[in-house]
Amino acid sequence: xxxxxxxxxxxxxxxTEVVAAxxxxxxxxxxxxxNIAFKFxxxxxGGEYYKKHGRMMPADGRDQIKTHDxxxxxxxxxxxxxxxxxxxxxxxxxxxxxxxxxxxRPTRILPGITSPLRHVKDKELDWVIVRENxxxxxxxxxxxAHHGSPLEVATDVAMFTRAGVERVMRFAFRxxxxxxxxxxxxxxxxxxxxxxxxxWDEIAAEIARxxxxxxxxxxxxxxxxxxxxxxxxxxDTVVATNLHADILSDLAAALAGSLGIAxxxxxxxxxxxxxxxxxxxxxxxxxxxxxxxxxIGTFWSAVMMLEHLGEKPxxxxxxxxxxxxxxxxxxxxxxxxxxxxTAEVTAATIDAIHGANR
Numbered sequence: 001x002x003x004x005x006x007x008x009x010x011x012x013x014x015x016t017e018v019v020a021a022x023x024x025x026x027x028x029x030x031x032x033x034x035n036i037a038f039k040f041x042x043x044x045x046g047g048e049y050y051k052k053h054g055r056m057m058p059a060d061g062r063d064q065i066k067t068h069d070x071x072x073x074x075x076x077x078x079x080x081x082x083x084x085x086x087x088x089x090x091x092x093x094x095x096x097x098x099x100x101x102x103x104x105r106p107t108r109i110l111p112g113i114t115s116p117l118r119h120v121k122d123k124e125l126d127w128v129i130v131r132e133n134x135x136x137x138x139x140x141x142x143x144x145a146h147h148g149s150p151l152e153v154a155t156d157v158a159m160f161t162r163a164g165v166e167r168v169m170r171f172a173f174r175x176x177x178x179x180x181x182x183x184x185x186x187x188x189x190x191x192x193x194x195x196x197x198x199x200w201d202e203i204a205a206e207i208a209r210x211x212x213x214x215x216x217x218x219x220x221x222x223x224x225x226x227x228x229x230x231x232x233x234x235x236d237t238v239v240a241t242n243l244h245a246d247i248l249s250d251l252a253a254a255l256a257g258s259l260g261i262a263x264x265x266x267x268x269x270x271x272x273x274x275x276x277x278x279x280x281x282x283x284x285x286x287x288x289x290x291x292x293x294x295x296i297g298t299f300w301s302a303v304m305m306l307e308h309l310g311e312k313p314x315x316x317x318x319x320x321x322x323x324x325x326x327x328x329x330x331x332x333x334x335x336x337x338x339x340x341x342t343a344e345v346t347a348a349t350i351d352a353i354h355g356a357n358r
Contacts, residue, residue, distance in 0.1 A: 003037040004309060007065040007274070008072050011046040011090060013283025014293035015074020021295035021346040022072055022302050025318070028350040033314050041068065045090055047078025056089030062097055070305050071276035074298075077283035088140070091278075096134055098273035100266035101164065102171045103131035104304070105249040105280065110296075111327035113257040113336060117232060120255075124233040127252060128179070130172040131245030133266060135164045136196075138242040158241075160196040162203065169207040171269055172239035176214050179237060184216045187224050187240035187248065200241070225251060253280060260294030260335040261326070263301035265308065275308055277301040287334075291341045294333040296322060299349060321352035 006026075010019040023040055030037050043065070045057040056076070058064070065071060076091040077083060094100075108126040109115050115125060139159035146152045169186075176184035186204040190197035201218065208216045219227060221244045227234060228251060240248060253262035259281040266276040279297030287293055299322050306315035325331045325348045332338025333345060 001035055001037055003039055004069040005039050005041065005067075006070055006072055006305075007043060007068040008040045009043045009045055009065075009090075010074040011076050011283070012048075012078045012086065013075055013285045013288045014281070015046070015076075015283060017288075017291070017293045017342055018279060018295045018298040019072055019074040021342055022298040024346055025295075025299055025349050025353070026302055028353050029314055029318055032317070032353050036311060036314060040072075041065075046076065047081050047086060050078070050081055050085070050089065056086060057093060062094065065094075066098070066273060068274045069309060070274050072298075072302065072305065073276050073278035075278070075281070075283040077285070079285050092138070092140075094276060095266050096140075098268055098276070099134065099270075100268045100273070100275055101132065101134040102168055102265075102267040102269055103133035103245065104175070104265045104267055105129045105131065105245070105252070106263065106300075106304075107249070107252040107256050109256050110261060111323045112329060112332070113261070113326055115255055115257055117229065117255055120232055125256060127232075127235050128175060128237050129245050129249045129252060130168065130175060130237065130239040131249065132164065132168040132240070132242050134242075135159050135161060136242035158193075158196055158243075160199060160241075162199070165200055165203045166207060167269075169204050169239060170210070171267075172237060173207055173211040173214050173216075176216075176237035177211060181236040182214045183236040184214055185224070185235060185238045186216060186218045187221050187238060187244050188218055189221050189244070191220060197241075204239075221248070224248060228252065228255060249280065258294065258335040259297070260333060261296040261300065263297055263304055265301065265304040267308065275305075277305040277308075291343060292334050293342050294335050295342050295345055295349075296326065317353060321349050324352040325349050 010016040050056045076086045106128045137158040141159050142156040144154045190201045253259045262280045264278050264280050268275050303315045303319045331340050331345050331348045333340050
């Protein structure tokens, strides 16, 4: 039996609720499978840790988790702490040093869920967005000077390196090649950002020549938002910068029905560090403790984690369970227009894993 060590970091807000549900479902899956097991190490890092210690995670936090097989993450964000402190102090403090440079966000309409787009029900919306996850607009380069004076200045510099762009482009082309349509859209803004984005376009064209079996096109980010709404069936795999893909993937999740169902994998393809898997919905403090958070995004993130670990049969079983649960409106949480509670969706997913009816 293979035992996987998973670092569970619930973080803030509803992260504590959905990660607990994810752990419960993964343990049920392991029991059903019989060939795998999970050892979860729980870390109480986040906003409450910051209030006690003045930092979001301990100084040696990454050393504590760097030998784990994967990380299951909840969210970072606390109403009493500025967002840039929570994000840079926890999530980005893991993603960037662990070189999780490929942020992968699949989006499709699950059974039983209605898209806000007219006439879109199933395969018309089936995308994967690859977000460059290590540099670009979120490289952290910049600063402020002359605080509080009329001459105050602040800069955030988007940093792009040839190595960083090449590697995420190759990752995206390989992913597009693995999908039936073999279609990749490169999102850019090179009409206005005439240095870094022009280099982004040039490198994309160079890498495209390495993948003659993949069809690629280029789309300005503003036009891409229109295409996602008006012609969703024309899209398959997408690659975009850190900021552009961050925004586009939230739009994608909304078009698929809810941010509550959307998963993320922060991938270190070379596997020199563990990869991290999380729902994209954030801490959602407005519903914290009410028991109504949608755990589907975490369950789907767990599917991605299992695929990354090479456990494809277990991943397929969990995805089938998720689809069986979403197909039944009784298991829809309020974000999907229903009344189901987190615990009810979790229990229904476990039943579906075991093949039981509820």
